[in-house]
Amino acid sequence: MRNNVLIIGGGPAGLEAGANLQRLGYNVLLVEHSNTLGGHLGKWDRLFPGGTPASAALDKLLGSMDGVKCFTDTEIQSINRLGKSYNVILSNGITVLADAVLVATGFDLFQAEKKEEYGYGIYDHVITNADLELYFKTGLDTRINAPRKIGFVHCVGSRDEKSGCRSCSKVCCATAVKQACEMKAAFPDAQIYCFYMDLRMFGRHYEDMYLEAQRDYGIRFIRGRVAEVSENIDGSLSVKAEDTVSSKPLKVSLDLLVLMAGMRPSVSGQRIGSLLGMQNEKDGYFEVLSEITAQQRSSIPGIFLAGAATGPKTIPDTLADARGAATQIDKYLSDIFPKAKDLKQLIKTAW
Amino acid sequence: MVDFGYGLLASSRINLDLFDKGKFDSLAAEEPDVRKCIACGSCTAVCTAGKFTPTSLRAAIEELQNGRDEVAMNMLKGCQLCGKCTMVCPRGINTRHLILSIAKIYSKKK
Numbered sequence: 001m002r003n004n005v006l007i008i009g010g011g012p013a014g015l016e017a018g019a020n021l022q023r024l025g026y027n028v029l030l031v032e033h034s035n036t037l038g039g040h041l042g043k044w045d046r047l048f049p050g051g052t053p054a055s056a057a058l059d060k061l062l063g064s065m066d067g068v069k070c071f072t073d074t075e076i077q078s079i080n081r082l083g084k085s086y087n088v089i090l091s092n093g094i095t096v097l098a099d100a101v102l103v104a105t106g107f108d109l110f111q112a113e114k115k116e117e118y119g120y121g122i123y124d125h126v127i128t129n130a131d132l133e134l135y136f137k138t139g140l141d142t143r144i145n146a147p148r149k150i151g152f153v154h155c156v157g158s159r160d161e162k163s164g165c166r167s168c169s170k171v172c173c174a175t176a177v178k179q180a181c182e183m184k185a186a187f188p189d190a191q192i193y194c195f196y197m198d199l200r201m202f203g204r205h206y207e208d209m210y211l212e213a214q215r216d217y218g219i220r221f222i223r224g225r226v227a228e229v230s231e232n233i234d235g236s237l238s239v240k241a242e243d244t245v246s247s248k249p250l251k252v253s254l255d256l257l258v259l260m261a262g263m264r265p266s267v268s269g270q271r272i273g274s275l276l277g278m279q280n281e282k283d284g285y286f287e288v289l290s291e292i293t294a295q296q297r298s299s300i301p302g303i304f305l306a307g308a309a310t311g312p313k314t315i316p317d318t319l320a321d322a323r324g325a326a327t328q329i330d331k332y333l334s335d336i337f338p339k340a341k342d343l344k345q346l347i348k349t350a351w
Numbered sequence: 352m353v354d355f356g357y358g359l360l361a362s363s364r365i366n367l368d369l370f371d372k373g374k375f376d377s378l379a380a381e382e383p384d385v386r387k388c389i390a391c392g393s394c395t396a397v398c399t400a401g402k403f404t405p406t407s408l409r410a411a412i413e414e415l416q417n418g419r420d421e422v423a424m425n426m427l428k429g430c431q432l433c434g435k436c437t438m439v440c441p442r443g444i445n446t447r448h449l450i451l452s453i454a455k456i457y458s459k460k461k
């Protein structure tokens with residue numbers, strides 16, 4: 001009998017882990033609460049640093065899912081330890097006995113309307129990074145109307161204790177620089193400003209992207225957090241910050257303001273966490289057994305974690321994490337269900 | 352001494368040897384949050400006095416740590432204690448209270 005592995009979450013982490021576990025010979029069942037697989041990746045247009053189309057990355061992930069049973073529009077109703085395994089009841093009435101569970105519940109985007117001072121949902125020309133990606137995908141957004149002056153606000157719902165989000169969301173700096181360049185390409189006459197506190201260009205090629213933004217796209221980087229936004233009578237926006245480099249308060253009128261909404265622990269993931277009795281850290285993301293040597297293991301035997309459920313990650317970070325989780329699950333199942341592993345080996349060699 | 356017709360200006364270089372650690376430590380004992388500033392400039396951006404006078408809490412904290420106490424105090428003397436900066440600080444620092452504490456510890460007037 002092949003071991004059953006249940007994956008909760010059909011984003012990049014769940015898909016990558018699913019494909020790898022299926023390939024390792026397990027019986028993989030993936031449960032996704034929304035109606036589509038792909039998570040946030042499905043709503044994104046292009047990926048930093050090279051501008052890879054998100055749809056190409058997603059197609060690649062979906063293309064390796066052969067044999068993985070996927071249930072969309074499905075929730076976990078209950079999950080209980082039964083011997084060495086977990087008895088899981090799904091909202092579609094199916095009951096599964098899972099020998100290992102991978103929690104890949106990802107993240108939610110910070111709700112930008114919570115930062116009232118930026119006027120998202122109140123002013124006509126304030127949008128989020130996700131709105132802009134959707135615009136790049138569809139070309140439709142009435143708030144974007146040939147803007148000549150565009151601002152990007154970094155760290156919206158990140159590094160902000162006022163909104164209860166102390167941590168850095170890791171990906172927004174690079175996303176802002178990418179989107180700023182894309183907007184300049186789309187609107188060559190526009191002047192673009194990025195308001196940042198620190199630019200965290202930590203990844204390979206990210207610094208090159210930053211250099212290109214300055215040199216080739218003429219993006220102006222202003223070191224200061226936007227503190228106030230107000231709407232003028234003509235619909236344009238008055239934005240205030242401090243230019244901390246020149247130590248002067250600064251004001252600029254803009255036609256479009258893009259808020260870089262950060263990552264928050266997903267609400268549906270938190271529900272799974274409470275079903276499992278899993279611990280969160282202070283930042284709201286799931287606790288891992290060891291942040292250095294056991295990033296994909298929870299403190300509960302048989303429960304594994306991958307992707308942004310354990311903190312903000314880029315897509316390649318998430319995929320690497322998911323592959324790591326797959327090997328960790330394989331190791332665990334081989335140790336705890338040695339006979340099943342032997343049988344698995346037998347089937348492999350016999351066939 | 353020959354008069355060459357010009358004098359020497361005082362150095363504008365920051366000299367960290369002038370930093371009064373004892374004083375700053377006593378400020379930090381009273382206001383531990385002073386060490387939490389990430390110099391984002393939100394306080395200065397919304398400052399009602401900052402538009403007209405060189406008022407900047409962000410810069411003042413920096414100057415205190417650079418041993419330029421007097422420069423720092425000058426940056427805060429325009430403060431009207433309106434508390435707008437407290438509303439925007441992403442680190443949740445009670446900036447208004449911090450300014451009062453700085454004035455208490457660094458003021459030369461007794």
